[in-house]
Amino acid sequence: MTLWALKLEYDGRGFVGWQRQVNGLSVQEVLEQAASRLCNGVVPASVIAGRTDAGVHAAAQVARIDLPDGLTARAVREALNFHMKPHPIVVLAVAPPPNADWNPRFSAIGRDYRYLILNRAARPALEAGLVWHVKQVLDADAMHRAAQSLLGRHDFTSFRAAACQAPSPLRTLDRLDVQRVGNRVIIDASARSFLHHQVRNMVGTLKLVGEGRWPETRVAAALAACDRSAAGPTAPPDGLTLMEVRYPRDPFGTQQ
Amino acid sequence: MTLWALKLEYDGRGFVGWQRQVNGLSVQEVLEQAASRLCNGVVPASVIAGRTDAGVHAAAQVARIDLPDGLTARAVREALNFHMKPHPIVVLAVAPPPNADWNPRFSAIGRDYRYLILNRAARPALEAGLVWHVKQVLDADAMHRAAQSLLGRHDFTSFRAAACQAPSPLRTLDRLDVQRVGNRVIIDASARSFLHHQVRNMVGTLKLVGEGRWPETRVAAALAACDRSAAGPTAPPDGLTLMEVRYPRDPFGTQQ
Missing domain, CATH: 3.30.70.660 (Pseudouridine synthase I, catalytic domain, C-terminal subdomain)
Incomplete structure (x- = not known):
């Protein structure tokens, strides 16, 4: 598996917030379900820089996700954006993490x-x-x-x-x-x-x-x-x- | 009846455009239906500066509408905004027309x-x-x-x-x-x-x-x-x- 850093934009209306909840759709669920299409249906866990509450938006949220080897950054971006349609969530950018122990939450300054x-x-x-x-x-x-x-x-x-x-x-x-x-x-x-x-x-x-x-x-x-x-x-x-x-x-x- | 000039903001998504059409909801219909609540149910005709097509937005459309005498500009604004809920159309400003033959379309320069x-x-x-x-x-x-x-x-x-x-x-x-x-x-x-x-x-x-x-x-x-x-x-x-x-x-x- 290969770790990727993702930059995300989303409109928080209609979501229960970033984090998975039993009472509605979360941004995390949409992202991870889209990513599962690249993982033979296995839902990968994502980590993010900062959880947002229901109704809060992001112009540049940062996440980390583990995907199968052999994909390019561009392929990851396009595949995730395709599978997240029509939800108002998009991947703006994809890149390899700067180092092996990079964590979008704890590495943020x-x-x-x-x-x-x-x-x-x-x-x-x-x-x-x-x-x-x-x-x-x-x-x-x-x-x-x-x-x-x-x-x-x-x-x-x-x-x-x-x-x-x-x-x-x-x-x-x-x-x-x-x-x-x-x-x-x-x-x-x-x-x-x-x-x-x-x-x-x-x-x-x-x-x-x-x-x-x-x-x-x-x-x-x-x-x-x-x-x-x-x-x-x-x-x-x-x-x-x-x-x-x-x-x-x-x-x-x-x-x- | 008293003529009023209105300044309107609207999100064109979900509307067939300004003008009334048989195939869907128009901005004009929402405005005139709201105004009819001030006219004992009679739907007054509105005139506007420029018709917008389906999906086109306005930050400051200008309209003219004829309403019963005795209302203040503020009362007109608040009543129309109340009755246009929850549609994404609002009256930003209401004023008496600058002169008797003022027409939002033909007087525009x-x-x-x-x-x-x-x-x-x-x-x-x-x-x-x-x-x-x-x-x-x-x-x-x-x-x-x-x-x-x-x-x-x-x-x-x-x-x-x-x-x-x-x-x-x-x-x-x-x-x-x-x-x-x-x-x-x-x-x-x-x-x-x-x-x-x-x-x-x-x-x-x-x-x-x-x-x-x-x-x-x-x-x-x-x-x-x-x-x-x-x-x-x-x-x-x-x-x-x-x-x-x-x-x-x-x-x-x-x-x-």
């Missing part, structure tokens, strides 16, 4: 997420399912200033889902930029890794600042409280997209 | 369309239905240069659908810009008005240049031939969006 808020009166038509629709005009500058108090290494218990399985609530947040572009508020978050729901909980909290319901300084206080109930609600999955997973050496080089 | 090509190996997942997927790498610079030969006032018979009902094939093309942004090729077209399928026929022709199958100069020759068979095929509707309709005075002012 950075993850970039983007959260999109459509900030206007009318619900989305062209971007339904891909944005969080917020009617009240948000002060993106205030959200950005408040966000800066979360940068650095902290105990992020206040922004962590109850179901989070990480052994430690300590994370280092490298970037949390909020900017307005027309009627969209764009939030870019980068870290080596995130806790479960961390981005959505930070966004749900910053929205309270953007609405003027919270003073900017309350975000730092919520962080310091180390108590989930001190922070704001969880933003919906629709607006969240995993944009990039970074490695010491990019397995995909210049591939699209 | 400019229309801007954008055509998006996703130029990569893998089919689209996040933007399925919103882009034309072209696998072969396109030379966007060559497409742009060739496009410039179509600017100005010409007989556009070569780029006109057989079903086009316009009395004259003469049109003045003000802008046809082609640019690459990452793995997308973006085509922006502006004119006072377009013939039926004109943008899609121009895009289908420029793609031949982008692939290197046509020399750049052949686009001018195709125009001069005044013969539909001299130009390239019609690009699919997916990538096309009506971006803006311009008037001597913008009815919507600064509304979103």
Whole structure:
């Protein structure tokens, strides 16, 4: 068998998330079922960089999968894309892992997420399912200033889902930029890794600042409280997209 | 009754186009049925700036509709958006027409369309239905240069659908810009008005240049031939969006 690194794009609508679940179709199941067509029906196990929840999207998820020897990277890409039709999941790039013990999750040194808020009166038509629709005009500058108090290494218990399985609530947040572009508020978050729901909980909290319901300084206080109930609600999955997973050496080089 | 100008956004997937047809649901039918809820069930007639074909999208279509007196612009917007759920059609803005004889179609002085090509190996997942997927790498610079030969006032018979009902094939093309942004090729077209399928026929022709199958100069020759068979095929509707309709005075002012 040969190990391959895959870069995936998917629309999270209609899936129960990355991970296999009994209550619906997962991205993992579609990928592994497609891969089984290359493995005489045996379903190979895949490993990914970061599990995404139901409704969360990926522009560049990274996975590892074990396939029979003798295939080219191009053949793997085309065969998987063929067998994943018509599901909104595609393999963008395929490459040999950079080294034998490469693991898409543990070898990653950075993850970039983007959260999109459509900030206007009318619900989305062209971007339904891909944005969080917020009617009240948000002060993106205030959200950005408040966000800066979360940068650095902290105990992020206040922004962590109850179901989070990480052994430690300590994370280092490298970037949390909020900017307005027309009627969209764009939030870019980068870290080596995130806790479960961390981005959505930070966004749900910053929205309270953007609405003027919270003073900017309350975000730092919520962080310091180390108590989930001190922070704001969880933003919906629709607006969240995993944009990039970074490695010491990019397995995909210049591939699209 | 009171006349209102409406600005609409819609996702053309799943519709037979703007105009009512016997073979499926149209954008017009959804809008007029929603409006009938404000008119004691009587279906009011709407007029629009430019009919869109099946699968073509609008970020800012403009329509006119006659509704009972006594409603505010905000009430019209909210009521129509409520009654158009769950269809991917929304009213972005509502305003009184600039003058009594204002007509969204005949008063328009400019229309801007954008055509998006996703130029990569893998089919689209996040933007399925919103882009034309072209696998072969396109030379966007060559497409742009060739496009410039179509600017100005010409007989556009070569780029006109057989079903086009316009009395004259003469049109003045003000802008046809082609640019690459990452793995997308973006085509922006502006004119006072377009013939039926004109943008899609121009895009289908420029793609031949982008692939290197046509020399750049052949686009001018195709125009001069005044013969539909001299130009390239019609690009699919997916990538096309009506971006803006311009008037001597913008009815919507600064509304979103």
